[in-house]
Amino acid sequence: MRLRRAFLGTGLAALLAACASPFRSWDVQPGTSRQDVLARLGPPTRVVAIPGGERLQYSLQPFGQEAWMVDLDGGGRVVRARQVLTAAEFQRIVLGQWTRADVEREFGPPARVDGVASWNGPVLTWRWRDADRSDMFYWVYLDERGVVQRAHQGMEFINAPNERN
Template sequence: MRMRLYATLAAAMLLAGCVPPWEHFQPGEDQSALVARFGPPREIYDLPGGGKRLMWPTQPMGEITMAADVDPTGKVQSLRQVLQPSEFYKAEIGQWTRRDVLVNFGRPVETSYFPLMKREVWTYRYLEANVWYMMYSFYFDDAGILRLTQKTPDPLHDPDRHRFGL
């Protein structure tokens, strides 16, 4: 299923002259048109007002998650790639919770817990400026409130990784 999504996204970008598939979206399309185009969403979240957020992630190895906001009648209101700085920077320290991060970005590629900091960390792969492979991390306190964010280079794409036996 994941390979089918990768192939569909790659083919769509090649056929469209490298224009991302979410840019061919027309507001008001029925969600069934997106499902026909990209397959069933891998994640679905409830939104305030009765709508849904449908997500097509390419994690754990990919850097794209397409998210479609659908109103209660099934009409798509927006379609965008959410794993990017302009979306990450909307997260509000001290206000957002784990649920907010989950609904906005989908499931993280990696989770960990730092006992000395008393912080749970959720991390996402993304491509910054279509050049740099990066990781964006959200740090939550024990109550699940966002306390810190951080971006770092993605070690998966570090050219020195193999030279040092990592």
């Protein structure tokens, strides 16, 4: 019986740890060194160049719903850190101007890249949560040149009730 309780307790703790964002308890302040960021957050998903420095991307895609960007200046100090998978951040996308490189620099790698019969180019998909904590998708449609031509949000129905009653 004790072994069973220990197993259940360990399993529950692991499950809760997997569901929690590793960044909620971390407060990366401006001026923090690159070395301190790496010591606290670990290796980033990706490192990309930005004007005047570099961006450390910490993405929880494809299954998570957050992507944190830690911007560093040329001296390797934090300028700002923020979670970018939000409605306000997605509104910054400029149709007809942004490329795939621009979108991935700002939001990290997508959860999926798909193709659909009604669109002649790849469709990038990010998973996120809106202000009401609803599970969402954000789709970015690229043309054959890799330029964003369309972008919009939609609901992600996880464990939706069976509507065939």
